[in-house]
Amino acid sequence: MRTRRTTAAALALLTLTAVAACDKQGPQRGDTSDTSGTSGYTVKKGVSLSGSPAFDRAKKRGTLVIGVKADQPFLGFEDLADGTRSGFDIEIAKMVAAALGFSDKQIKFKTIPSTNRETAISNGEVDYYVGTYTINEERKKKVSFAGPYYVAGQDLLVNADNSDITGPQTIKGKKVCSATGSTSIDRIKTYGPEVVAFDTYSQCVDKLLDKQVDAVTTDDAILKGYAAMNQDKLKVVGKTFSEEPYGIGLGKDDNVLRDAINDALQTNVKNGNWKKAYRNTLGKAGSPLFICFSSRQASDSCTRVQETP
Numbered sequence: 302m303r304t305r306r307t308t309a310a311a312l313a314l315l316t317l318t319a320v321a322a323c324d325k326q327g328p329q330r331g332d333t334s335d336t337s338g339t340s341g342y343t344v345k346k347g348v349s350l351s352g353s354p355a356f357d358r359a360k361k362r363g364t365l366v367i368g369v370k371a372d373q374p375f376l377g378f379e380d381l382a383d384g385t386r387s388g389f390d391i392e393i394a395k396m397v398a399a400a401l402g403f404s405d406k407q408i409k410f411k412t413i414p415s416t417n418r419e420t421a422i423s424n425g426e427v428d429y430y431v432g433t434y435t436i437n438e439e440r441k442k443k444v445s446f447a448g449p450y451y452v453a454g455q456d457l458l459v460n461a462d463n464s465d466i467t468g469p470q471t472i473k474g475k476k477v478c479s480a481t482g483s484t485s486i487d488r489i490k491t492y493g494p495e496v497v498a499f500d501t502y503s504q505c506v507d508k509l510l511d512k513q514v515d516a517v518t519t520d521d522a523i524l525k526g527y528a529a530m531n532q533d534k535l536k537v538v539g540k541t542f543s544e545e546p547y548g549i550g551l552g553k554d555d556n557v558l559r560d561a562i563n564d565a566l567q568t569n570v571k572n573g574n575w576k577k578a579y580r581n582t583l584g585k586a587g588s589p590l591f592i593c594f595s596s597r598q599a600s601d602s603c604t605r606v607q608e609t610p
Contacts, residue, residue, distance in 0.1 A: 318370055333435055342395055342574060348402035353557040354429040356401065364406065364548060365403040367394045368413040368427035368550070372503035374526035375586040378433050386410050390523075390547075392567075392578035394431040395579065396534050400565030410459065414500045417566040419443040428549035429562065433523055435484050436484030445560035446548035448576075453520035453588075454541025455485055456572055458527060461536050468540045475515040478505035485519045488543060502527070520545045 305332070307508055350356040367391060370377035391410070398408050413421045418434060420467045422444045428489050436446045442608040457477075459466045473493035479485045481498045490496055497514055499505055505517040506527050517524065521541055528535045550564075551558050569575045 303373065335468070342399040342569075344399045344404045345402050345430075348400075348561075349400075350561055353561075355425070355552050355558055356556055356561075359428050361403075364409050365398050365401065365578060366398075366409045366411055366427050367398065368418065368421055368430035369394060369410050370414075370432040371412040372501050373433065373523050374530045375582045375588075376523060376526055378526075384418075389451070389578060389582040390431045392431065392582060393549070393575075394429075395573055396560050396569045396578070397429070397431075397565045400568065401561060404466050414482070415480045416480070416500065417598060418550060422552060424568070425552070428551070429558070433520055433545075434548055434550050435545045437484060437549040438548075443553060444550045445553055445559050446550060448548040448566060449546035450549065450566050450586050451522070451547040451551045451583075453522040453545040453547065455488060455543040455545065456521040456541050457514065457538040458509065458517040458524040458526055459538060460512065461534055463515070463536075465509055467539060468538060469542050472516060476513075477516045477518055478508055478514040481517050482506065483519060484545070489518045502546070506531075506535070521586045522583060522586070525588050526583075529586045534584050578581075 371379035371386075371387065373388065373390075376388040377386070378388045379386050388459060389467060394410075395405060395408065398405075411421075411427055413427065413430065413432070415432075418430055418432070418441065422430055430448075434440075434446075436449055440446075457466060457469070457472070466475065469489065469492045472489070475487055475494045476497060477494040478497040478499065480502050481500055486498060495514075497505070497508070502517065502519055502523060504506075505514065508514045509517050510531065515528075521537060521539075524537045527535050549560070550563055566575075
């Protein structure tokens with residue numbers, strides 16, 4: 302086992318055994334397997350969060366507006382044919398909503414690209430945001446975070462026949478694509494590639510499949526979803542070079558809502574909902590099972606445990 306550790310006050314760590322990947326074909330139309338995890342989410346009654354502007358707005362309108370991604374298989378994915386949403390982040394969003402007293406029917410998902418997340422949260426366009434949102438100091442100047450609820454690591458996605466790119470040290474002069482507004486862009490620049498940016502990672506993946514770029518870089522959890530959806534065409538290099546603690550973004554200094562969301566995350570880990578959602582989403586893409594979260598206190602650092610084969 303290889304461990305990289307950083308500490309933070311009041312950080313609680315729960316490390317779960319890695320789940321073997323299965324069904325790597327990705328989300329399929331007509332698949333009858335349980336990929337939603339919603340059956341275990343009990344909607345809490347009589348929830349009151351005095352002092353939370355976002356919660357007050359949601360209660361008044363009768364719906365909870367949640368910002369998410371729409372083009373990340375196994376994380377935040379929207380089937381444009383029928384409008385359904387699936388993925389680990391979607392399940393996390395639903396778990397929290399149920400704990401706040403909102404059923405699935407009272408949720409309105411709103412697709413927000415990475416570059417617009419802070420603006421959408423600050424302007425009240427969404428009540429909270431769940432979409433591979435790395436907690437960092439710069440973002441905490443504009444918004445607050447609950448969690449983290451998962452830890453990913455930056456990696457590289459390449460064409461299956463590519464043997465030249467084996468890690469970040471091998472991309473100097475190569476054309477590498479990532480999403481505008483992501484933490485991945487600044488980090489990858491230090492390795493000397495030619496950086497190409499688009500609003501979404503799916504645009505980058507399309508360029509990679511067309512061999513217009515040499516690699517796509519972002520979190521391994523995201524990349525493994527695309528690789529699973531494009532078997533025999535794409536592969537993840539498999540050497541992470543960062544820690545990306547995923548948090549739930551919410552209004553700046555909304556401590557009441559932050560505490561309620563942290564409590565919800567802890568409850569759903571303990572009752573098994575978190576693990577069930579993982580098995581039916583990220584686990585199928587081959588992502589290792591990492592979790593760390595802080596109860597009643599947001600944190601930007603945690604322990605990432607990588608189990609060797």
